[in-house]
Amino acid sequence: MSRKRPLLVDSVDTWRSDHAVSKSKIPQRVNDGRETEPDRPVHQNFQRFPNERDSVQVGIDARGFLFGPLLAQRLGIGFAPIRKKGKLPGPTISVSYTLEYAKAEAEMQEDALSAGQKVLIIDDLLATGGTLQAAYKLVKQQQAEVLACLVVIELKDLNGADKLKPTTVFSLVQY
Numbered sequence: 001m002s003r004k005r006p007l008l009v010d011s012v013d014t015w016r017s018d019h020a021v022s023k024s025k026i027p028q029r030v031n032d033g034r035e036t037e038p039d040r041p042v043h044q045n046f047q048r049f050p051n052e053r054d055s056v057q058v059g060i061d062a063r064g065f066l067f068g069p070l071l072a073q074r075l076g077i078g079f080a081p082i083r084k085k086g087k088l089p090g091p092t093i094s095v096s097y098t099l100e101y102a103k104a105e106a107e108m109q110e111d112a113l114s115a116g117q118k119v120l121i122i123d124d125l126l127a128t129g130g131t132l133q134a135a136y137k138l139v140k141q142q143q144a145e146v147l148a149c150l151v152v153i154e155l156k157d158l159n160g161a162d163k164l165k166p167t168t169v170f171s172l173v174q175y
């Protein structure tokens, strides 16, 4: 890859800049080098929340763990995991969901989030949206608020983002 800085890092820097200076619109480069603002919906979400340090990054097992901690560190916020069934110690809450080719169950520790906390959910891929929807339900069960969902890849034909409406799903790459 010829880029000096990873796309994801650029994207998070853009979030931060926009959050601090709410009116600014900072163009971002995508893979083909064109200037664009693919994360504008996330900008708009963040403009409503002046104190991002109250927020939590929630990442989904397994590949959400690659990106979630990186973003959490960038944003200066905490990270809480959602795992597949049977992986987390202590009392958990659980939601069953359906993927295109399987059924699964996602869990969170029941005290992972506080009521009113603002949450960004991250995963590598949005396909049918079943996984992100399950994550959304786990967050809401703890009376926390989902600011936005963030994925690296979105498979547009499966219309997964529709399951999350009106929550914004921001994707870096769409197929």
Ligand SMILES: O=P(O)(O)OC[C@H]1O[C@H](OP(=O)(O)OP(=O)(O)O)[C@H](O)[C@@H]1O
Pocket (backbone or CB within 6 Å): 060, 061, 062, 063, 064, 098, 099, 100, 104, 123, 124, 125, 126, 127, 128, 129, 130, 131, 132, 160
């Ligand atoms: O939008 P959806 O249809 O719910 O699909 C997206 C999910 O599918 C993949 O994980 P998978 O469940 O295959 O598990 P893995 O992380 O163990 O590969 C991917 O990492 C997402 O979490």
Ligand SMILES: Nc1ncnc2[nH]cnc12
Pocket (backbone or CB within 6 Å): 099, 100, 125, 127, 128, 155
């Ligand atoms: N429908 C899908 N297509 C490709 N990869 C996936 N991972 C999970 N669901 C998927």
